[in-house]
Amino acid sequence: MKTIYLDHLAATPLHPKVKEAMIQHINTIYGNPVADYSLGQQAGQVLEQARLQVADLINADPNEIVFTSGGTESVNHAIKGVAIALRERGRRIITSNIEHKSVLNSLRTLRLLDYQVTSLDVDNYGLVDPAAVEKAITQDTILISLMLANNEIGTIEPIRDIAKIAQKHQVVFHTDAVDAVGVIPVDVKDLGVNLLSLAANIFYGPPGVGALYIKKGTPVWPLLDGGMQENKRRAGTENLIGLVGLGVAADLARLEMPARLPHLQALKERLTRGLWERIPDIQINGHPNQCLPHLVSVSIKYVEGESLMLMLDEEGICVATRSACASGSLRASHVLIATGLDFATAQGTLLFSFGRDNTEADVDKVLDVLPPIVQKLREMSPLYKKINL
């Protein structure tokens, strides 16, 4: 049975050219990029090539790119790094209720160290109101951290508007753009942010590899203290094999994006339309237009998302029930609850995210297989029977 992989927000398969570059690197180069002998310099060149490729993807200067072990480290670095660097100026940080756990839990840790957090509500689409951000800024606010695109409902936030407000009040602004960079066009200069987090495995690069954009002059303390790597901003021997993959993936994302976007958009529309047509009592989550092109979040009433996911797996279809990082627990998604969804409906949510290898036939298979599964599960649901009597 062919596997239909529809969980590209959790992990993307490596692009064949990424594989090729990583394997070639594994077979040819070693040495520590900080070493001054020629073997070290060779490794250093590989590193700087990757840095240039990532910088090009988001319109940054290469020296504004700090490599990390992925989106989570980037986010932790940005938030905790600003908090420590500006601890004398103030201790308040503004965020929203629909951020990724890496943001929310970084802030939880900072609370233990006497920082305060203002967490903003979102509307039913998951949008943060720029006016609410401005209203929340106080004298002691040192940082605003808001995501560019939500990883569970796909809503794209008005980051450019909020960045202007942050700049006006001289507050550092970080955007967690992990689920956006490499999927949609992202330009740090256009957005006007100070810090931006990204991860390779969202755009066909390897897992556990990422970067943090740090605009020149932004005060950020290191998260990983130690040696002089990354211009003293992130210590530790670099994951060169992974960074080669990140660089090539960034290059391909930049070059192939014009072709990838309409492909993804078409699959998304086909699935959304089909779901509406074939399954009653559903809700599509997130903003209808300001949203990621490859994500469909659907809440199917009177069923458990976990059961749907497992039954789809038996048909060779891989989907998520909520954000990958929240999986493993059966609690409802904090994002869906924040958009006003009731707990029971949130529990019946499936998250489809498409990739470059997916086809219309994949969508059609889902649309063939899912409705009978839903029907079968609903027939076992006491609540469904009660309502439909």
Next chain:
Amino acid sequence: MKTIYLDHLAATPLHPKVKEAMIQHINTIYGNPVADYSLGQQAGQVLEQARLQVADLINADPNEIVFTSGGTESVNHAIKGVAIALRERGRRIITSNIEHKSVLNSLRTLRLLDYQVTSLDVDNYGLVDPAAVEKAITQDTILISLMLANNEIGTIEPIRDIAKIAQKHQVVFHTDAVDAVGVIPVDVKDLGVNLLSLAANIFYGPPGVGALYIKKGTPVWPLLDGGMQENKRRAGTENLIGLVGLGVAADLARLEMPARLPHLQALKERLTRGLWERIPDIQINGHPNQCLPHLVSVSIKYVEGESLMLMLDEEGICVATRSACASGSLRASHVLIATGLDFATAQGTLLFSFGRDNTEADVDKVLDVLPPIVQKLREMSPLYKKINL
């Protein structure tokens, strides 16, 4: 010209079997280990296999192993994690003057957050005195962090004795064993430590991959906050490709160590003897017996280590002038100064570290090439001429 690589403390070339396993993984498996569908579970199995392999190398239980992005992250995690977890109990940490920068700079950051650090002196061999550790313990001491083997002089510290003292006073004990694990036998149960840091690229695994041993029950707050990976101890999508490499490298280290050790020891002895015989006015640093089997630190008077390194590079020989992470600056090593070496002599230090591919012929090449280079440089040194008039 054949390259003779003698900087295995900075980075080791991948073991052929590590390469093979990583390439096979790149070509076959993807998916997010936290996902519940079968593709995710397949990735999860790969992860747990690597965990078992690392646990076996140091005699830990697999659930005591937390994967990290390398030695630096492991050390940061251990030190900052205990500091935050035990902040209500006390704020003093004991360490030594010869630790790696990842330890020293983690402590520098904690000082900003109102922690206090006691840094112990070492003797001329670089040994920490267990009695001095015991004397330094106060009511508010929450952590002792001392390295197992020094990365610049190779001296192996009396960790077992110090662990007993830490246990007696109920102080958490972390050992930075990055330069020891995979090179010499390390057994966490025998050592009696609570926390131990290790890195793959010391034993023919990939760079940017490591682990932290956390003994069951040890209070440690996460360094990377976010999702539920690593049993909630380290968030972030795992670097699976790298971890496959770490696992296989750990397995090979365990199996091949009995053969590797005498090989390295013989090369070290050959080089040490040859240096004594052929170059006057040198000093071999570190403890003569309690030391790493593959490292020779030699201070050559009246010359600059940097010049020696560059001239050896021209002959195809890669060596370090000091710890890889301290390279890039011309300051003298804090380790050598701490052992009582004068600044000028410390500047003339070369660090040879052998690996499994090195041969006696490599050593002989160094012994042929180095003496005339030293002689040439000394003849240009005003200090040398003055003394030898």
